[in-house]
Amino acid sequence: MSAPLLAVDGVETFYGKIQALRGVEMEVREGEIVSLIGANGAGKSTLMMTICGAPQARNGRIILEGRDISRMPTHQIMRLGVAQSPEGRRIFPRMTVLENLMMGAAVTDGAHFEDDLARMFTLFPVLERRQGQRGGTLSGGEQQMLAISRALMSRPRLLLLDEPSLGLAPLVVRQIFKVIKELNESQGLTVFLVEQNAFHALRLAHRGYVMVNGVITMTGAGKELLAREEVRAAYLEGGAH
Amino acid sequence: MEYFLQQLINGITLGSIYGLIAIGYTMVYGIIGMINFAHGDIFMVGSFIALALILMLGVAASAPMAILLVALLGVLALSMALTAVWGWAVERLAYRPLRGSFRLAPLITAIGMSLALQNFVQIAQGARNKPLEPLISGGFSFPANPAPGQFSVQLSYMQIGIVVTTVALMVGFSLLISRTALGRAQRACEQDRKMASLLGVDVDKTISVTFVTGAALAAVAGMFFLLYYGVIDFFIGFVAGVKAFTAAVLGGIGSLPGAMLGGLLIGLIEAFWSGYFSSDYKDVAAFSILVIVLIFMPSGLLGRPEIEKV
Numbered sequence: 001m002s003a004p005l006l007a008v009d010g011v012e013t014f015y016g017k018i019q020a021l022r023g024v025e026m027e028v029r030e031g032e033i034v035s036l037i038g039a040n041g042a043g044k045s046t047l048m049m050t051i052c053g054a055p056q057a058r059n060g061r062i063i064l065e066g067r068d069i070s071r072m073p074t075h076q077i078m079r080l081g082v083a084q085s086p087e088g089r090r091i092f093p094r095m096t097v098l099e100n101l102m103m104g105a106a107v108t109d110g111a112h113f114e115d116d117l118a119r120m121f122t123l124f125p126v127l128e129r130r131q132g133q134r135g136g137t138l139s140g141g142e143q144q145m146l147a148i149s150r151a152l153m154s155r156p157r158l159l160l161l162d163e164p165s166l167g168l169a170p171l172v173v174r175q176i177f178k179v180i181k182e183l184n185e186s187q188g189l190t191v192f193l194v195e196q197n198a199f200h201a202l203r204l205a206h207r208g209y210v211m212v213n214g215v216i217t218m219t220g221a222g223k224e225l226l227a228r229e230e231v232r233a234a235y236l237e238g239g240a241h
Numbered sequence: 242m243e244y245f246l247q248q249l250i251n252g253i254t255l256g257s258i259y260g261l262i263a264i265g266y267t268m269v270y271g272i273i274g275m276i277n278f279a280h281g282d283i284f285m286v287g288s289f290i291a292l293a294l295i296l297m298l299g300v301a302a303s304a305p306m307a308i309l310l311v312a313l314l315g316v317l318a319l320s321m322a323l324t325a326v327w328g329w330a331v332e333r334l335a336y337r338p339l340r341g342s343f344r345l346a347p348l349i350t351a352i353g354m355s356l357a358l359q360n361f362v363q364i365a366q367g368a369r370n371k372p373l374e375p376l377i378s379g380g381f382s383f384p385a386n387p388a389p390g391q392f393s394v395q396l397s398y399m400q401i402g403i404v405v406t407t408v409a410l411m412v413g414f415s416l417l418i419s420r421t422a423l424g425r426a427q428r429a430c431e432q433d434r435k436m437a438s439l440l441g442v443d444v445d446k447t448i449s450v451t452f453v454t455g456a457a458l459a460a461v462a463g464m465f466f467l468l469y470y471g472v473i474d475f476f477i478g479f480v481a482g483v484k485a486f487t488a489a490v491l492g493g494i495g496s497l498p499g500a501m502l503g504g505l506l507i508g509l510i511e512a513f514w515s516g517y518f519s520s521d522y523k524d525v526a527a528f529s530i531l532v533i534v535l536i537f538m539p540s541g542l543l544g545r546p547e548i549e550k551v
């Protein structure tokens with residue numbers, strides 16, 4: 001088997017004295033959709049951010065395409081083909097939709113900007129209609145579409161998505177998950193997805209991980225995890241729809 | 242009427258100088274939420290650098306107008322560059338190491354840097370006033386031949402030069418911020434530094450660029466101050482700095498058009514107050530108006546309300 005695109009090896013992350021990650025082991029292979037599920041406060045977002053170097057891991061290694069990136073500053077990591085749509089979306093509120101997308105393309109040389117923009121407008125037509133509008137005035141669903149598109153504008157090899165379904169109407173959630181699946185199938189985009197909504201996330205994923213209190217406690221194929229009794233009990237009650 | 246026009250001209254000139262300094266306060270506040278108290282002293286350093294260059298190059302009023310203009314533009318460009326290095330160094334040495342430290346730390350170092358710059362110039366250049374012969378004199382008068390006892394409005398070439406250059410720089414700078422990738426990165430850092438870094442923006446570099454451009458604009462103001470008043474000392478940064486800071490707050494700190502508008506207003510208030518009342522209380526007048534505006538518009542004339550920030 002070839003080396004994984006991303007390997008997280010014994011990673012520990014602290015906020016001051018509080019330890020949020022306690023030796024995380026996981027990997028993402030080229031072309032996969034990998035989902036990470038876990039309760040609120042388990043450390044999922046911390047893992048996403050640690051991969052991007054903000055905060056940096058105190059111990060352990062993060063290997064991207066054979067290269068240890070765990071000591072690299074965030075802006076350099078993001079120039080290596082990693083993009084994140086972070087928790088809370090973090091749209092620039094006083095920039096237009098178009099400017100937000102331009103920010104996504106900031107790491108590229110700009111040569112494909114028009115093509116990429118057209119692709120985003122095909123994926124999420126609402127963004128085209130809103131392109132001159134300030135990011136802060138969009139609805140939650142539109143902001144999420146913008147956050148994903150902004151991440152895609154950098155032409156990433158690895159897309160990190162932190163709770164893209166949070167607070168969105170079921171219809172919008174379905175649309176977003178459909179786009180993720182399409183991008184993976186048609187372009188081979190590798191996706192690492194964090195979700196509290198385990199049902200969608202595991203059904204979509206090739207493989208999944210379960211995190212509890214800063215460590216990975218379970219792993220397996222998405223559908224296999226979904227079938228496990230302990231996963232259903234802990235993460236699906238009321239969540240399956 | 243003539244008298245009114247005269248104060249208007251003086252006020253706009255003064256406002257240009259304040260506005261150029263105010264931009265540095267507002268941009269730095271916008272991006273790192275800090276009042277850079279040393280910024281007024283960067284303006285002062287800029288005026289000393291301009292003076293040194295003028296004396297070194299032997300720029301004199303006796304030179305032909307064309308040569309004089311080219312020489313002054315050269316001095317302006319060079320002193321912008323050199324002052325920018327000072328602005329960069331202050332941020333790099335005094336502010337960056339304290340980023341993420343306790344809240345008052347940057348404030349205290351900023352005051353320290355302000356004093357350090359003043360003392361440095363005082364020691365290096367002496368505490369006495371540094372005069373400069375008027376390099377650009379002459380101008381227009383309306384009416385050109387006033388009747389005895391009639392007031393004649395003076396519009397000097399120097400004033401025209403100051404206002405035209407300021408407007409050009411402000412337009413250019415606004416376009417830089419609103420249209421270019423550098424400006425977008427600057428605004429991105431201002432709105433969400435962490436997200437900006439997640440998009441590959443080098444936040445530290447962007448902050449440096451903000452200090453550098455702020456210092457370069459302050460250098461322009463410093464050179465104008467030198468040419469306009471013909472005398473500088475190591476303390477000019479304090480008063481001009483406080484007024485430019487007032488201008489930035491009046492316009493809405495963090496807002497670029499606010500800084501420009503605030504600068505203009507402070508200049509006008511000062512000119513009209515000294516023209517119609519007394520120059521003794523001109524500073525008090527500016528501050529009183531600031532207080533009144535802030536009571537009714539706490540985020541300044543063009544600032545955005547605090548609530549939106551959350």
Ligand SMILES: Nc1ncnc2c1ncn2[C@@H]1O[C@H](COP(=O)(O)OP(=O)(O)O)[C@@H](O)[C@H]1O
Pocket residue numbers: 015018020038039040041042043044045046047
């Ligand atoms: N910026 C922070 N400062 C201090 N503690 C934090 C910070 N962010 C998260 N934490 C703590 O780290 C733990 C993991 O949080 P997080 O990664 O956000 O979990 P999840 O994304 O799984 O909900 C929680 O206990 C949370 O309180």
Ligand SMILES: [Mg+2]
Pocket residue numbers: 044045046087163
């Ligand atoms: Mg989270």
